[in-house]
Amino acid sequence: MDAPTGDFHASIGIARLEITPPVGTRWKLWGAASEETAAGLHRPLTATALAIIDGDSPLVILSLDVCEWSDLADETVVRHRILNSCGLHPDRLLLHSTHTHSGQAPCTRHADLTGGEYLAEHLELIASQAAAAATQAIATAEPSALTWGVGRSQLAAHRDELRDARAVVGHDPTVPADDTVLIGRVTTASQAVLAVVVSYACHPTVLGWGNRMISPDYVGALRELVEAQLPGTTTIFLQGASGELAPARQYRDDPVDADRAGRALGYAVLAALELMPAPDQRLMPTGVVESGAPLGVWAERPVPPTSQVVVGRLDLELPRKQQAAELSTEAVQELPEQVRAERLARAELVSIAAGTGAVLPYPIWLWQLGELVLVAHPGEAYSWLATHLRQELAPRPVLIANLTNGAGAFYLPTKAAYEYPSYTVEQTPAGPGSLEQVAQAVLAALGADPASPSPQPTIQES
Numbered sequence: 001m002d003a004p005t006g007d008f009h010a011s012i013g014i015a016r017l018e019i020t021p022p023v024g025t026r027w028k029l030w031g032a033a034s035e036e037t038a039a040g041l042h043r044p045l046t047a048t049a050l051a052i053i054d055g056d057s058p059l060v061i062l063s064l065d066v067c068e069w070s071d072l073a074d075e076t077v078v079r080h081r082i083l084n085s086c087g088l089h090p091d092r093l094l095l096h097s098t099h100t101h102s103g104q105a106p107c108t109r110h111a112d113l114t115g116g117e118y119l120a121e122h123l124e125l126i127a128s129q130a131a132a133a134a135t136q137a138i139a140t141a142e143p144s145a146l147t148w149g150v151g152r153s154q155l156a157a158h159r160d161e162l163r164d165a166r167a168v169v170g171h172d173p174t175v176p177a178d179d180t181v182l183i184g185r186v187t188t189a190s191q192a193v194l195a196v197v198v199s200y201a202c203h204p205t206v207l208g209w210g211n212r213m214i215s216p217d218y219v220g221a222l223r224e225l226v227e228a229q230l231p232g233t234t235t236i237f238l239q240g241a242s243g244e245l246a247p248a249r250q251y252r253d254d255p256v257d258a259d260r261a262g263r264a265l266g267y268a269v270l271a272a273l274e275l276m277p278a279p280d281q282r283l284m285p286t287g288v289v290e291s292g293a294p295l296g297v298w299a300e301r302p303v304p305p306t307s308q309v310v311v312g313r314l315d316l317e318l319p320r321k322q323q324a325a326e327l328s329t330e331a332v333q334e335l336p337e338q339v340r341a342e343r344l345a346r347a348e349l350v351s352i353a354a355g356t357g358a359v360l361p362y363p364i365w366l367w368q369l370g371e372l373v374l375v376a377h378p379g380e381a382y383s384w385l386a387t388h389l390r391q392e393l394a395p396r397p398v399l400i401a402n403l404t405n406g407a408g409a410f411y412l413p414t415k416a417a418y419e420y421p422s423y424t425v426e427q428t429p430a431g432p433g434s435l436e437q438v439a440q441a442v443l444a445a446l447g448a449d450p451a452s453p454s455p456q457p458t459i460q461e462s
Helices: 072-086 116-139 218-229 255-275 337-354 384-393 415-419 423-427 434-445
Strands: 008-018 046-053 059-064 093-097 142-152 156-158 160-163 166-169 180-188 193-200 234-239 245-247 281-290 294-302 309-319 359-369 372-376 398-401
Touching: 008 116, 008 193, 008 234, 046 116, 046 234, 059 072, 059 116, 059 234, 072 093, 072 116, 093 234, 093 372, 142 193, 142 255, 166 423, 180 255, 180 384, 193 218, 193 255, 193 398, 218 234, 218 255, 234 398, 309 434, 359 434, 372 384, 384 398, 384 434, 415 423
Parallel strands: 059 093, 193 234, 372 398
Antiparallel strands: 008 046, 008 142, 046 059, 142 180, 156 245, 160 166, 180 193, 281 294, 309 359, 359 372
């Protein structure tokens, strides 16, 4: 048995600021919605920054309560503001979307639509608050230990459903969903819990087209519950590999349902935190006591900490799907006007992001913080990416961050998913095997792919 490695040690800081859009801002995210602006506020939308000081060059994870970035130009405005404010190398910033479908997908190219006159103002608010949160997190960083643990939650369900021979985005109870909740606990030198990192794979779609309230969906109540139980703590949420995962109870009108879902996930986080060892302690066998049976005794023992940081980027070329989704069919033309317009608009933005080349350029950010492997990318990977990498890299913790550093998000289904009709397969320009290529590239970069020509890690620090 290899000697266990302790926690990741660094100066770590966290900060959160509000990014709720002005009243009247364009807010429509559902084709089925009849209203284009919200009627009120359920919970504020926020920007949460986690800073890790690595020598003279910090790393920042910035989690925004937005659905996604529809247009790269808008995402770039926010990204450059943060980079310039903090003096970061571009590969040391992960700009992440929690993916709430009751927030906003900021897109200033919609300025001529209802509520669009406020979009530029909101984009400026997001950029300034995100940069301020990152700056504050860096400035307040203090020596800390980052401990990882795993919980389980039944919130997510498989959503690629076949109903009456038609592919719909719903709930298929016959297919198990990834229930892993990865939890990072940041503990200061005084043993105070400074921050809790929560990574979970589940679309924030508890609230649907009938909801009229701005909301972070289940993420808001999750954060509230954890922070109420751990006063002084700030929770940062990262959306996992949730391409085919969503709540079984979704598309609701009442924000109460989002709060129920968030608390359910929050209790799973708290349960895992209760069982976590103290910083730099690991459960190890200590002896055998003879009793009515020979009793193997385990106890927590100190292990050496680690401060290793490796930051890199992999630039892949994914196969392009041979035949793009056809949106001008008779069935689509018969849809209500607002539904047809929404589908066409989404397809246009995905097409812009994908470009017209023979292959799809696709960046992957690969961070190693001690034992943690963090894989961030701009698309929506299916959960297989997380389960496969966890299996191949065990016992190392693996964190997948969908919807990070980019715009025009498209799905990365498994190769097997292309054999069946689904919205995700129709939506994506990526061809079969794209998701598996991402996994193979990550394993090869870490030196963990036996098929790789080099047994040594190839990822280099930026």
